[in-house]
Amino acid sequence: MIAKAPITMPQVSVLMPFKNTSAYLQECLSSIAEQNFDAWELIAVDDHSSDTSLAILTEWAARDSRIRVYPNRGSGIIPALRTAYAQSCGRLITRMDSDDRMAQGRLLEMASRLEASGSGHIALGLVAYFSDRGISDGYARYERWLNNLTLQGSNFKEIYKECVIPSPCWMVHRRDLDACGAFEPERYPEDYDLCFRFYAKGLTCLPSSSLLHHWRDYDERTSRTSEHYAQNYFLNLKLDYFLKLDRDTSRPLVLWGAGYKGKHLARQLVDKGIHFHWLCDNPKKIGKKIYGRALSHFEVLKEMKAPQSLVTVANEVSQEEIRRFLAVGCQIPEKDAFFFC
Template sequence: MPPSVSIIMPCYNAAAYLPQSVGSVLSQTFTDWELIAVDDGSSDGTLDWLQTRTDRRVRVHTQVNQGVSATRNAGLRQARGKYVAFLDADDTWAPSFLEKMLAALEKRPDAVLAYCGWKNMGLPGLRGEPFTPPDYETPAKRETLLAGCRWPIHAALTKREAIIAAGGFDPNLKNAEDYALWLEVAGTTAIVRVPEVLAHYHFHGGNQASGNLARAALQLLDAQQAYLARHPDFAAQLGRVRRRDLLYGNLLKQGYENYWKRDLPAARTIFRRVMRSGYGRARDWFYMLPALLPMPIHESLLKILDNSSGKTSRNPENRG
């Protein structure tokens, strides 16, 4: 008899984290699950560790390295449960995650997805505080979901048939692949919130490369544009002005975030993309136009600004 829940865990050189992540699965109060751990061509001891597990609910699949989207899709092809959850090999769940998420979905037969709150482990200050998202099941849900990813991949439980109908993960996306899937799954069907922090997103130190920050923002834009192209009625309903605000306003906000952190490589890449679309107010273009200059000149201009009257604290995105 198939399990109620299939848990898909993509694994790539994750041997150091697997005892904690798999341990959080083994500690679930709801026990009718299968864990499909897909080793994506690891070169450390990941596969050896997985193959020594004795719990029969843990199933191991191995493949040559193909990336996280293809790895999750490989797990989906083997999944047998009515419901599917995704847990990356370095993240964890609270022991009651599956029990509470499944109960929420079973109370709402019309809902295809349940989502919950999460905590960023290893980040200082407010970024490390627990966060419980609002109830997105409102008349504006589709716009809200289009504007950005609203929960991390391991903070959701979804009906498998809905994921299959949505086509699974886009292997062409190295970022925003989960955003693209949630948008397709949840945009026009009911979802339910579990207002508790049940998922833990672990940060392990080190800074994300600037190129990856820009790539993440641009691939989210790609996913937005692809969704609107597949759903022209929704695009028409939004209208041109609202579409541009949701797409390029969101992108510009990310560009500013990088700019004020003085992450110029990422900011310049994003600003150039926004300018190509013709989006932004005159004041936005004041900040974006220097991105067309050679990097040394741009850096020199910023040094002048930084040494002047505190202009770096005047983020236009924070002005009323």
Template sequence: MHPEVSVILPYFNAELTLQRAISSILEQSFTNFELLLVNNNSTDKSADIAGQALQNDSRIVLLDENIPGVVNAMNCGLKNARARFISRMDADDVAHPEKLQKQYNYLENNPIIDFLGSEVEYVPHIAENKGFRRFVDWANSFHTPQEIALKQFIEIPAINPTIFFRRELYEKYGGCRDGNFPEDYEMQLRYLSHGTKMAKLPEKLLEWHDYSTRLTRTDERYSTEAFFQTKAAYFKKWSEQHNPFHPNIWIWGAGRKTRQRSAFLQEQGLNIEGYIDIKKTKPDALFYKELPEPGQLFIVSMVTNTGAGEKIREFLIQRNYAEGKDFILMG
């Protein structure tokens, strides 16, 4: 009998945390799953830990992916997964005992939703990173497909080890892609660009452990520039469908960094009609209080300062600009 859920857990030199991660899956209240443990060139005792776990539980499948990188390990898992639903897990995190059951029930009862995340509990293991904490608070703050569609260009909408999705998404639109971009964000933007409805459960179903070795800290594919480059390609497709003035846009933010990042949008064929700024003194930018009535232009906010995007959003909504129709936040 086929399992209902395939849990993919790639690992590389994770001997200190792997047993805990495996146990959190094996102890799930939902039991009809297979756990694919994908060894990605570990040189420590991780493979021994995985082998020991297999002896105690027949739901475990051991896989080896020799080409380095989490992209290749995840794709190895996807190719070998047998279930209707795919769930992702990281070797240094801990799943809540009800995670699989709650996500399985939700997708079974909501056929229009194809891709599901959840909130996370942030567990820092180094001096707490305020940026990570802010990101977690942000990611935990919205849940509906409509909110995700509007916030997709700010940051990755669903934290990767929480995701649970229908296998046909992989069959239709592919798995992880390798490149100079964050692979998990690219995959979510790609699925969304095809009209996938994504939601998140408003419950903390995963402990997200933050170690100094986390890829998002150590890999240049997770730099801010790489994020903007990835967003630009998918924003172009979004703009074609939703921006009444496509390819014309106005950029909110006239600083040097914003102009550099907006070049990624120009490379995609978007035409920047002008820049908007909160300073009246910038001669080549429109002062934000002099914006025209809604319906005359489309604004992309690219300001990344903490809290700035939310303030811009509030200001535009007060001016009767509609999010998704007159403006979108990116950054």
């Protein structure tokens, strides 16, 4: 038998919106109930389910007073998170997805590390995707990349590449979540937006080598079906936070790449009236104008004084070539060059 942590540990509020996940809820709820940590409450918010999800949660709540179920005050995950947070009372806050599984020991490890470290920190854990049909190469790469960052606690180092905080596997002090604006901003993708707000407030990621969350992938996942998680939403979010948090307007701004991402960011910069230099290595595009901006060969970077680069080139081999080229000019990734993919 696994020893359980004393109930005197700080109470943890687990926020869990749910919608039509009846096929996975029993497994999800069992993984929470079997934690070796008793001082938790689960605030489950029904986002207008049309299956038996609400009945399942209601039945669990009748057996365990730590589980409370509420209707969503609005529609969608952001209003559901606001509803859950308003009903929570724990000093430590974490999220859970209703189709996933917590690893045994997750709540104890995260709460213990946050208690030892104090406010100003984010507790994280390694994640593992699972699926009945197997995991795609893209998700496998994302899992490896994300876990490598978490092992070092260096998650914010590559924040402009992808979301560096796994949405269902973080824990923070309530005071820090409040300082970051909690779930008030109406901006999607909401997990990435919150990640940027953690970064802006200077929170420190606590490294972890423990697998703490099992992340389910399937066709009906919200991140696969909702327009709020389309690529343009991510690109707009990255650009807005870069301009707010890391842009030095005294330095030339350089955009690398003229594929979909490069063109999308170029369009945004043009619309915002922001001057930039547009670089690529495609002979068919060099010298041509797109959105009224001419593309130049990347060698012109050598003529610029202390430029800031936004790199949208997705090919990993090309990215390494760009990193080597930038290194010659003593440009440091995540300081002088920001990789957007």
